[in-house]
Amino acid sequence: MTFFAQFQIWLGAFLVLALFSFLYKDNPFYKLAEHVYAGLSAGYYVGLVWQSVIIQQLVDPMFDDGQWWLIFPGLLGTLMFARFFAKWSWVSRISLAFVMGNTAGVFLISQLHGLILPQTMSTMLSLNPKNGFAATLLALVTVVGVISTLIYFYFSKEHIGVLGGTARVGIWFIMISFGAHFGYTVMARISLLIGQVQFLLFDWGGSIKQIF
Amino acid sequence: MFDKKFGKRYFDDVEINLKGIIQITTLTILFLALIAISASAQSGESSIFRAERTSVLIFAVIFSIVILVYTRMAKQGKKLFVRKIAGLDAVEEAVGRATEMGKPVLFIPGISEIDEIETIAGISILGRVAKITAQYETPLIVPVRYPMVLAAGQEVVEQAYTEAGKRDTYNKDMVRYVAGEQFAYTATVNGMMMRDRPAANIYMGAFFAESLLLAETGNAAGSIQIAGTARPEQLPFFIAACDYTLMGEELYAASSYLSHEPLLLGGLKGQDFIKIILVALMIVGIVLSTVGHGEAFKALFKSV
Amino acid sequence: MSFWEKVSNIDRRWIYFLVAVSVVFPMLVVIKFPIGITPEAKQLYDAVEALPDSSIVFLTFDYYPSTLAETEPISIAALNQMFRKNMKIITMTTVPLGGPSIAERVTRKLANKYNKVYGIDFVNLGYKANYVAVLKGMGSSIESIYPADNAGTPLKDLPLMSKVRNYNDVKFIFVVADNGIVDYWISIVNAQYGTPVGAGVTAVMAPKMYSFVEAKQLTGLLGGMKGAAEYERLVNHEGTATRGMDAQSMVHLLIIFFVIVGNIGYFATRKSGRSGQV
């Protein structure tokens, strides 16, 4: 291994161990890693926005393709920084309002068209027993699950009587679904822990062996 | 007149008129579009309107009208019932305990940008919590992840302290910017929890993988914890590690319930109304499908 | 304090310690539990296996370095299968950081193993911003989106790319991803251009993907490290996922053990009437 490759591994191992040390107790190494992390992540955004937004979407099209009108979003973006000057901070609301309005417009439609209508439609399943026992049972589970979940999140009436009963079935369904999610997430996190331990044991461990 | 101290909630007359005009314009445009579409659909040629999206338009119009009607009703002071949400009293209890112990309350309005509905709900619950901490003179810490959330959070907290008559105890650093990246933020807040040992941690807003990192650290620090988020994939972790958890839309309902804000309340009631319509439509569809005539009905919901 | 009360109030650092031990131990002492194959994994394997030799396929590297443990083994197993069948592989990524360099590193390593030549047997297109435009644009012409490959070589100088114009020339798209991009491969590429898409995703994403497999929008699914291990077994190449499965099993069992002990403790102390509230 080259010196640089060794250095990379040791640096990574130091940061990994510094963060893991928090599991035992808060300490200066964790604090150091925490502050490096906060700084790097902010720097990451600068690079990302600078290259993929300001250069690729703003400067290049404006100067290379002559799309001069992009000066307006550029200006709107710059106005955001008015926030840091007390007297002019209200100006930044205009830029913000543009983004918010834009997102809201896209959302309003995409939620109705992309989610609510198709999801409602696919719940209209046939409960006809001639489709076979398993298929009918699955359809029944789906229908009951969707409707009772919706009822659980209905706030305009006290949950008593039929409504209360349905809501109760809803919460049972919800808990089963959360349990399944929990199981899957456990799996994902452990895999990543395994990845880090493999790094420490084999890469860093290998490097230690080579040196000593 | 517009009172700066009391902020956005109190509009002057000019603005109310403006809003009325905007609302009427929107509805008119939507209606005109509806008529134009039905007209163009008859002519059959490809027109500038996408006739295949008519059902979306109809639904959008109904949806908008329902929400606006309920909002108007709420604003006119009509009593609108919202059922009590279990676990909400816990918020006040938690702040009370923090006061007894002389320790701070930590509030996290989620880790999403202000354009996320959950963040807005979180900020509005923050207003309520800040009012209680102001009354009890309990220290409040609100770490945030975005500058926009910072601005909104500071305003809401300042307003709460002013309304409680404790303007002098308000400190701008109560709401503070921490870090932009998800886990950098989490690492910092975890550090805060272990160092400042808040008596109560309240998480209300959009949370992702950091939910359990926060909640477990808070638990290790011995804090009472109350959480609320609409993200189904994070709820199991909050349920496991917190004392009380508001699930899904309960978060939105809680923010309307606590704030008694007519605008929020109206929205919630409107959504409930639509929900019932959707359930009814589903049942109709299921019955039709079961007897074998569902396809035509289902086609109404399809659009490209 | 009774025994169960002590157990219930154990310092959480003991729990952390046990987790650490059950991860490290199986890595040092290999046990090798046999790995069962789910129908979804088999479906993906069969779909690739059924393609004629030398078919042109897409393999994406849509993941960040932070989820390497779950995703990289899938890429490696897939490359083994594809190179063995002498397929022509085009790699690309919609992830700006890490993605291009991971693709470069992993493909080169496997290509050396199978003596494959860059430009003829495989090409790395690299990254382009705005994924919706990228996925849609490649439907009409790949060259319009990627005028050059990751290293900056114009596509027309690469023999493999002269045979590929758009998705019509691609037989299969194997997506490996740790983010929502899979939805777009399905809803844009598969839905609009009809090229079959198979996916290897992180375990967190897997529950959602089931509905796509059921709707036949997705040809096969691998979920997380278990999925990767299944694929490694199918292509008969033991990699980090298979080796990790022992540790994975140990920790799962440990957590289940914790749940059981926690509950025994809970009921034991509740009966004695001293603590009922948690």
Place this chain on the structure above:
Amino acid sequence: MKTTLPVIVAFLSGLIMVVGFFLNPEKSFLGNVEEEVLRWGTIVGGFTLLLGVVSLVRVNSRTVSQKKQGWIFNLITLISVFAMAIPSMIPLSSKSAIGSVLYSIIPASWGGLFGTGPDSIYDWMFNYLESPMMATMFAMLAFYIASAAYRAFRARNTEATLLLLTAVLVMLWRIPMGEAFLRLFGDNVPQYINSFVMNGVNMAVQRGIIIGAALGAASMSLRIMLGIERTYMGKG
């Protein structure tokens, strides 16, 4: 003016999106406007990300300049920001004005180190400093999950029991030994978990939650467009 103008801007930029959806892009002028406005949205939205960086630098510089307790850590944060940000902003080639000055001083072969390309300092710092930390934070969750499962997964009532039983079942199902164990109860048990728990109950609940959340998001969007909801505007 201070609130009216933003409300009008929000209304118009949202309305274009809504109306544009219903129009044929080839046939109408508005279809193109929609595309352009979306592009503007990504550009302006990019700037909001930078605001966070400015805030972070301001907060940390204040602590450092006042030499408050632990200021050395804040200094480290500042150094990390600039170490990552500055190389990423340096132009890659001598084509631009700044680039031509720069590359008359340093060799052009260094160009690859700058920007955000695969060989850049930025990419290296991301791959070897930031991502290991990101992966470690994820990995720490494994420990937290174990301790949460131990302390909190108690069969206190029906709901909690259902949650923990399903979690245990799924965890078993996903590992080789567990799957074999489940087969003892019947060859099809793993398949049943797949179809009834994952595709059945889980899918149905997700759908219910998706519909509810979508309603909430849509109604919030409507109110933002109409200027009813203005929490986002903050202080005037």
